[in-house]
Amino acid sequence: MYYVFTDLYFPPVSESDEEGIIAVGGDLSSERLKLAYNSGIFPWFNPGEPILWWSPDPRMVLFLDELVVSKSMRNILNRNQFKITFNQNFKDVISNCQNIKRDGQSGTWISNDMIDAYCKLNEQGIAKSVEVWQDEVLVGGLYGIDLGHVFCGESMFSKVSNASKAAFITLVRYLEENNYKLLDCQVYNPHLESLGCREIDRKEFISILKS
Structure with missing residues (x-):
């Protein structure tokens, strides 16, 4: 049974339901988002619906x-x-991620409120983007949350072939050069x-996140 918010708090991720939902509700304040990502949790929900928090x-x-x-x-590179x-252009990147058409999807989970929330994190140096020109x-480009040792990717977009791949590969090379642990x-x-990504147990992920 997942947690319904009454304050700034997340339960242990081991309490997530089978789908991975750990909490419902709350807000997209910078404080809550920072707590979430540092706890191995992220928001993912449809516009107009309650905020769902996942691990x-x-x-x-x-x-x-x-x-x-x-x-x-x-x-190509x-x-x-x-x-x-x-x-260099965080808001343009996240706005393009919101508006780009994706196969098998009729809409987007990136609401205007999410754009505002992540732009605030960008101003604080926590949310970052990669732009492809x-x-x-x-x-093309991508954006995510930079925790200093782990980069949490959020979304990518591409208007020409291979643009998002170029952003992804360039980001990974940068992270490796700067001793990050994983993406x-x-x-x-x-x-x-x-591109080489694989699934690992949540316990292993949290252990790396907390190290």
Whole structure:
């Protein structure tokens, strides 16, 4: 049975239900979001519905040295087909993630309230973005939460082929160079699996998060 909010608190993630939901309600304040991510919890819900807080088991992650880069992607990156920047246009990135059409999805879970909340975290240096440019046009990117040793990926978008992959690979290389432990990808996705991500037990994820 998951927790219904009355104050700024999360129960132990072991109390999540079978789907991974640990709590319902609350708000998207910076304080609550920071507590959530540092506890291995993230919000994921449809606009207009109560906020759902998740800590799934297993957890999809990328150990940075397990990144898979295809020969074609290496060629694209080596040819500098894209210009890639860090944390220069956070609001444009998250807005594109909200608006991009995705196969099999009729809407988006990124509400305007979520954009406002994560932009506040960006102003605090906690939420960060990667931007991919082609001919001075923003064509791809991603954003997430930077915990200093773990980066929690939230969403990606791509308007041209391979743009989001370029953002992902560049981010992973940066994280590895700066001694991060892993990239949190939250839940299974076959596209992420093709890049080297895999599922691990939640207990292992939390142990790494707390180390």
